[in-house]
Amino acid sequence: MLTSSQRQLLRVISECGPLSRTEMAQLLGFSKAAMSGLARDLIDLGVLHETETVYGPGRPSVRLDLSPECAFFIGVSLLEEPAPMVLSDLTGKIIARRSMPLSRDPAVIADAVAQALPELLANHPDAADRLSGIGIALSGFVDETQARCVQSTLLNWQDVPLARIVSDRCGVETFIENDAKAVAVSEKLFGTARDISNFSVVTLGDGIGCAHFIDGKLYRGNHGGAGEIAHCTIEPGGSPCRCGKRGCLDTIASMKAVGEMARAEGLTCTSLSELEAQASVGNAAAIRILHRAASALGLAIANLIQMNDPGLILITHVEGSFDGLFGTVLKQAVETNVLPRYAGQTPIRFKRVDSDIWARGAASIAAHQFLIGPHSS
């Protein structure tokens, strides 16, 4: 078990990259003697290792970095059938993959994780010795201790203490998280947002997810539901949404909605890339659909920028590219709908992700807990 000072040091390196003992002492306000002792203990534990020597005005110093293989984590995504599972190291690198049957019964899920664990760890004895946590990503609201699913429509759950059920069955500390929030944590720990304190992640797929980091911390709101832009009303009185309301962003801009609009227009192509191809040769229906969806998403993001003033909006997508009509209209809609003083101030990046996105996000939840300690996200 790491001390809070040790975790503080790991968190700083995780955010800044390799640092010298002097740089870490300055950042954390520790004396040089205290920092030397702390660094020595973490090197002895195999958590830190020495990297390059830096030459400055004073004596040369050696930078320290996290040892990727000092701790390993399991990530499980309960968003697909079969449910993907990954084994990752402390830097988010995926070392092995498996899948397990998906169930809505928490005890069956715990059994499936327990059965798949030995297979996942079979060729990785170091990982088995240093397995430090299991993370599970799901669609729904999760409590702030990342232990209990408060509500999930997809899984038909109310107040399910899934983390305890899985950790009791597997003997490994377990944390759960909402899918989009898990992706945001993964981007903060290992990805594009590593050195950004305020940012929002929008996950664009069949549904739309969203999560925010504010002042370097994941923001979940009072009921765990902060960031649900998918169910912000964009067209009052519009089409019915699966949530029970009408005119939600999800009914216009999700990839599922785009596909349904394309079918309703009589188009045979329904994916974003196919619609982009059709739009580029002047197909009016494809242009109309892409315009409508991108305008709606741009409006929602403009409102998000107006409310939180983030340093980055990161839009992750599994399908398509954003260098065509959809991406152009989206950016225009953002610029048109923010206050003039915000216009052009917030970088919007598109990131094509692979199918590991949710399981990798889940593993990052466990890694995050390892780095910063429980319940201090």
Ligand SMILES: [Zn+2]
């Ligand atoms: Zn809705």
